[in-house]
Amino acid sequence: MPKRKKIALIGAGNIGGELAALCARKELGDVVLFDIADKEGLAKGKALDLEQNGALLGYDCSIKGTSSWDDCAGADVVIVTAGVPRKPGMSRDDLLTINLKIIRNVAENIKAKCPDALVIVISNPLDAMVYEMKKVTGFPRARVVGMAGALDSARFGLFLAHELGCSVKDVRAMVLGGHGDTMVPVTSYCTVYGVPVKTKISKERLDAIVARTRDGGGEIVKLMGTSAYYAPASGAVVMAEAFLHDQKRILPCAVFLDGEYGYKDLYMGVPAVIGGEGIEKVLEIELTTEEKAMLEKSAAAVRELIEASKKL
Ligand code: APR
Numbered sequence: 001m002p003k004r005k006k007i008a009l010i011g012a013g014n015i016g017g018e019l020a021a022l023c024a025r026k027e028l029g030d031v032v033l034f035d036i037a038d039k040e041g042l043a044k045g046k047a048l049d050l051e052q053n054g055a056l057l058g059y060d061c062s063i064k065g066t067s068s069w070d071d072c073a074g075a076d077v078v079i080v081t082a083g084v085p086r087k088p089g090m091s092r093d094d095l096l097t098i099n100l101k102i103i104r105n106v107a108e109n110i111k112a113k114c115p116d117a118l119v120i121v122i123s124n125p126l127d128a129m130v131y132e133m134k135k136v137t138g139f140p141r142a143r144v145v146g147m148a149g150a151l152d153s154a155r156f157g158l159f160l161a162h163e164l165g166c167s168v169k170d171v172r173a174m175v176l177g178g179h180g181d182t183m184v185p186v187t188s189y190c191t192v193y194g195v196p197v198k199t200k201i202s203k204e205r206l207d208a209i210v211a212r213t214r215d216g217g218g219e220i221v222k223l224m225g226t227s228a229y230y231a232p233a234s235g236a237v238v239m240a241e242a243f244l245h246d247q248k249r250i251l252p253c254a255v256f257l258d259g260e261y262g263y264k265d266l267y268m269g270v271p272a273v274i275g276g277e278g279i280e281k282v283l284e285i286e287l288t289t290e291e292k293a294m295l296e297k298s299a300a301a302v303r304e305l306i307e308a309s310k311k312l
Contacts, residue, residue: 005029149252
């Protein structure tokens with residue numbers, strides 16, 4: 001008998017809840033929504049609400065809220081949002097000290113209970129958190145990935161579509177590098193129905209769109225007082241789906257670099273193929289001199305965070 005896949009969501013907060021809703025609606029598998037003991041009620045309540053939602057919408061999957069790692073055992077995919085989100089005025093990097101401790105604990109448990117899972121990290125500061133996840137679990141790079149590029153590229157694509165007055169479906173946008181102020185929106189590869197956007201949008205407007213993309217998360221934090229959750233959840237679900245359905249999708253995501261783009265021992269956003277083996281391949285694309293310089297700056301910022309983590 002084929003068994004349903006199991007998806008463990010670590011953190012039942014804003015993103016965790018939306019992740020559970022999306023996984024259930026897409027019937028990606030049975031869902032376990034995990035949080036710390038103090039928040040077990042939140043995890044259980046959201047799970048029950050979502051199972052009742054299934055009775056209305058007609059999806060078949062079990063959704064269980066828990067604070068026991070035993071319930072996560074044997075998961076095929078683990079998506080990690082454990083940690084605290086940003087408050088207005090905070091940068092993602094400000095979260096380092098608090099979230100590092102949490103990620104170390106989560107990683108130990110994943111290593112013990114979900115040794116064969118694909119782990120997708122969302123917690124910020126993303127590149128440092130996913131680096132720590134790989135370090136503590138000791139999993140191969142194919143199975144530890146960070147979600148950031150998909151979200152940043154979606155934001156970039158939306159702003160480009162608004163500017164062009166066209167459907168977001170016809171825009172292809174790519175953002176590489178670290179998930180922070182130094183992210184690299186790669187305008188040379190952004191197209192609308194195959195036509196480079198550079199030929200359709202003035203440099204001045206394109207620069208403004210790039211700046212808005214870089215601050216895409218901060219803009220939402222200012223409005224809501226906490227960080228975004230719908231699009232971050234969707235970014236991770238697209239990645240999980242590519243893995244579970246062996247779709248071989250090309251998505252920008254934070255991958256452990258082993259010489260690609262000239263970088264080693266570092267997580268950074270690059271275009272990668274996600275299929276049944278996890279991260280199956282990193283695509284190396286030709287960058288302009290300016291883009292290479294931006295990537296270098298981004299790598300330096302990520303390295304700084306990783307070095308800071310090592311001291312904590
Ligand atoms: N194990 C599991 N869950 C934990 C742990 C832990 N050790 N520590 C904290 N959590 C839980 C919190 O109890 C909370 O319910 O993580 C959840 C986080 O949820 P929210 O505070 O709503 O944060 P959210 O908006 O979901 O963002 C989570 O993702 O994008 C990043 O910057 C964001 O780092 C933040 C993370």
